Amino acid sequence: MEERKVLIEVKDLKKYFNVGRHKMLKAVDGVNFKIYQGETLGLVGESGCGKTTCGKTVMGLYEATGGQVIFDGVDIHSLNKKEKKEFTKRAQIIFQDPYSSLNPRMTVGDIIGEGIDIHKLYTGKERQEKIYELLELVGLNKEHALRFPHEFSGGQRQRIGIARALAIEPEFIVCDEPISALDVSIQAQVVNLLIELQKKRNLTYLFIAHDLSMVKHISDRVGVMYLGNMVEFAESDELYDHPLHPYTKALMSAIPIPDPDEEKRKKRIPIEGEIPSPVNPKPGCRFAARCRFATEKCKQATPELEEITQGHFVACHRVRELQDK
Amino acid sequence: MNETILEVKNLHVSFKTYAGISHAVRGVDFDLKKGETLAIVGESGCGKTVTSKAIMGLLPKQNTMIDKKNGAQILFHGEDLLGYSEKKMTEIRGSKISMIFQDPMTSLNPTMKIGDQIAESILIHNKVSKEQAHKEALEMLELVKIPNAPQRMKQYPFEFSGGMRQRAMIAMALACKPEILIADEPTTALDVTIQAQIMDLIGSLQKELNMAVILVTHDLGVVASVADKIQVMYAGKIVERGNVDEIFYRSTHPYTRALLNSVPKIHTNNKETLYSLKGTPPDLIHPPEGCSFAPRCEYGMKICRLKYPRETVFSDSQTCACWLHHPKADTKGLPETMIRGGR
Numbered sequence: 102m103e104e105r106k107v108l109i110e111v112k113d114l115k116k117y118f119n120v121g122r123h124k125m126l127k128a129v130d131g132v133n134f135k136i137y138q139g140e141t142l143g144l145v146g147e148s149g150c151g152k153t154t155c156g157k158t159v160m161g162l163y164e165a166t167g168g169q170v171i172f173d174g175v176d177i178h179s180l181n182k183k184e185k186k187e188f189t190k191r192a193q194i195i196f197q198d199p200y201s202s203l204n205p206r207m208t209v210g211d212i213i214g215e216g217i218d219i220h221k222l223y224t225g226k227e228r229q230e231k232i233y234e235l236l237e238l239v240g241l242n243k244e245h246a247l248r249f250p251h252e253f254s255g256g257q258r259q260r261i262g263i264a265r266a267l268a269i270e271p272e273f274i275v276c277d278e279p280i281s282a283l284d285v286s287i288q289a290q291v292v293n294l295l296i297e298l299q300k301k302r303n304l305t306y307l308f309i310a311h312d313l314s315m316v317k318h319i320s321d322r323v324g325v326m327y328l329g330n331m332v333e334f335a336e337s338d339e340l341y342d343h344p345l346h347p348y349t350k351a352l353m354s355a356i357p358i359p360d361p362d363e364e365k366r367k368k369r370i371p372i373e374g375e376i377p378s379p380v381n382p383k384p385g386c387r388f389a390a391r392c393r394f395a396t397e398k399c400k401q402a403t404p405e406l407e408e409i410t411q412g413h414f415v416a417c418h419r420v421r422e423l424q425d426k
Numbered sequence: 427m428n429e430t431i432l433e434v435k436n437l438h439v440s441f442k443t444y445a446g447i448s449h450a451v452r453g454v455d456f457d458l459k460k461g462e463t464l465a466i467v468g469e470s471g472c473g474k475t476v477t478s479k480a481i482m483g484l485l486p487k488q489n490t491m492i493d494k495k496n497g498a499q500i501l502f503h504g505e506d507l508l509g510y511s512e513k514k515m516t517e518i519r520g521s522k523i524s525m526i527f528q529d530p531m532t533s534l535n536p537t538m539k540i541g542d543q544i545a546e547s548i549l550i551h552n553k554v555s556k557e558q559a560h561k562e563a564l565e566m567l568e569l570v571k572i573p574n575a576p577q578r579m580k581q582y583p584f585e586f587s588g589g590m591r592q593r594a595m596i597a598m599a600l601a602c603k604p605e606i607l608i609a610d611e612p613t614t615a616l617d618v619t620i621q622a623q624i625m626d627l628i629g630s631l632q633k634e635l636n637m638a639v640i641l642v643t644h645d646l647g648v649v650a651s652v653a654d655k656i657q658v659m660y661a662g663k664i665v666e667r668g669n670v671d672e673i674f675y676r677s678t679h680p681y682t683r684a685l686l687n688s689v690p691k692i693h694t695n696n697k698e699t700l701y702s703l704k705g706t707p708p709d710l711i712h713p714p715e716g717c718s719f720a721p722r723c724e725y726g727m728k729i730c731r732l733k734y735p736r737e738t739v740f741s742d743s744q745t746c747a748c749w750l751h752h753p754k755a756d757t758k759g760l761p762e763t764m765i766r767g768g769r
Contacts, residue, residue, distance in 0.1 A: 147620075148588075284470055285644060285688050286469060286684060286685065286688050286703035287469075288688070289689075289701060289702035289703070290703070290704075293700055293702050313692070314689065314692040315690055317690065318690035318700065341692060352618065355619045355621070355622040356647070356692060357621070357622075357647025357648045357650065358647055359646035359647045359649075359650050359686060359689050360650055361651070361670045361675075363650075365651075369622060371623070375587050375590070376617075
């Protein structure tokens, strides 16, 4: 395999929130991964697992409690104001909710043009041309530039969000659940658009979502998070074909498949209960309390990610003995 | 066993809005048998929620118009619910027909203890003492597998997680052992593992109580495992109906096909571009003349934009409203499984 350039390296990233009375909400607790230039890294997990916090910390929207986010050789959490502005020119984010993430009092043209103005990329006629070009790129019309966000449907708003992110020609985009608020047919439109843009502009994505089948479709590699920890990490096909961590297995088996025969054939691995609170989590494997295979060791020591097969990492004490089961 | 308990006939619902009259449901017919699960599938704004709220009599009175001139009827055991007074409707609602909503946080009373809320619905519909109602409420909470039920009875909704709130709502809906449960996107706000738990729960309770379930959803995956029959709605009309196998393997309407194709298949490793439907659903204030799907349909013909197609009947359960099944239609280039002789 050719040596690819690592665009982003996340090292032991931690983000804690102080929720008062000496309680710490450990939203992200020691996560490591690398994203290569031009690839899509998927991040999945249930709500409250820390995937969105992770994305926002990678973008520098949250101050990290510990660890590093190295973007093209520089730790983004050590940047001064000027350098930070430079960084935001290269990295952008698309938010989950297309209703609350667009300023209702700005026209679409100004929303898209704001980044261009801040970074002084284009002015006057050139700026206008650029905005039109972006609108057309995401499948909207020139005429839409003068309208306000409330005049658009959810899918169209999400396109505006994408156009805004692309306006300053970033290399890296964090997509934080960009499709979960949309209808199925519109989801496909947006995902196709993201893939097409990636090919055209050699973009790198961090794609965060809880829709596992869509993540599989768009991602090259996928990380599974549970309660602030990365529990499994692999190439996307490998992960879906051979999940190894007990949590990933249960998660995969819970995905409803739009195929009645497949549904009948499939055996679901139930997991009891719900995701525990991330406030002052117990030591040991975070999944131990709900895991069928948990032993004493799991409750005491937190397992590290280890490479089981080429490029497939799992954080589980018992993964080797359970592999064939 | 196979007695029909609910029949909806030619239901038209429209709303007065500032922009004009929005025709949300435009002629919907279906029936429901005891113990059966009917899934209503479609995108947002297709009229699936309006249909289910019309059955429950929950649509706002001020701006809703249910057109009775066309013979619109909602027959429950042969009696027309549309003719019921509000008082009579209250007796049915919650005891004979219950509904659970998409968002359990906004549909539970935040200032009332969970136990009291469940007991309330029992007290309204049955002549029992408060103690008895609370005892039954506790049994319901245990039935929906809420751990530590006696303590949980005394808690407020905000102390519950999303999955548990949905369970509490199911407990409340089922407290009076209804004959029909309408579940409007019951798992959309929940994670997949919790979704699986809730769907299992609804399934097992359905068997136990021999209820009929109307499942309203946009998630075809959920439908595949639980539904007996499916109807696909688009712009206020049912465009195709059939049993599970017919809809998933032998669907005949281009819209059903498009819905099925736009979901990525998790068990195949192809990274081809997803099938994506162009455009957006039509404006229901000015619904198009002919088939409302025609502007987005890749097989659209001239006639499609002029006249709404008649329903073609394929089997006892499957019908489809599409001009492609007209004997004179040009069927070149269509998928083979789609073209079958109607009756």
